[in-house]
Amino acid sequence: MTHYIHHVPGRLRIKSPHLKRNAQAAQQARQYMEQVDGVLASEVNTVTGSLLIHYDAQRVGAQTLLNSLRGLGYVPPEHAHLPVQQGPNLAQTLSDKVVNKLVETVIERSATALIAAII
Numbered sequence: 001m002t003h004y005i006h007h008v009p010g011r012l013r014i015k016s017p018h019l020k021r022n023a024q025a026a027q028q029a030r031q032y033m034e035q036v037d038g039v040l041a042s043e044v045n046t047v048t049g050s051l052l053i054h055y056d057a058q059r060v061g062a063q064t065l066l067n068s069l070r071g072l073g074y075v076p077p078e079h080a081h082l083p084v085q086q087g088p089n090l091a092q093t094l095s096d097k098v099v100n101k102l103v104e105t106v107i108e109r110s111a112t113a114l115i116a117a118i119i
Contacts, residue, residue: 005066005075012053012062016074020049029074036060036068 004015019026026044029051033042038060043052051074053065069075 007062009057009062010055012055012065013050014066014069014075015048015050016069017049018074019044019046019051021046025074026051029069029072032068032072033065036065039065 004013006013019029023046026046030042030044033039033051033053036055038056038058039053040056041054044050045052051069055062055065066075070077
């Protein structure tokens with residue numbers, strides 16, 4: 001199992017082999033997170049090795065939480081920074097617009113055909 005980090009403001013998930021099938025490490029991680037100012041809740045899944053942290057972004061930063069977990073050995077140094085969030089690429093945006101227009105046209109034509117059939 002490799003390390004995995006996913007972040008959106010207010011929510012941080014890490015997957016760590018140190019938490020997988022290790023109830024003692026999972027309990028320690030959860031207890032530690034519950035003591036951090038700004039952490040609202042934390043959940044550990046020992047089957048997947050996942051630690052989910054809900055936090056108040058106004059009180060604590062995700063990078064601070066990640067640094068703490070790295071200091072405890074749950075995150076290796078090579079995963080010291082949050083992944084860069086990238087917006088949708090141009091091709092995805094364009095295809096979404098084309099599909100939306102296509103659906104809109106189909107609905108308009110279906111409505112016109114239905115009205116013509118009723119009259």
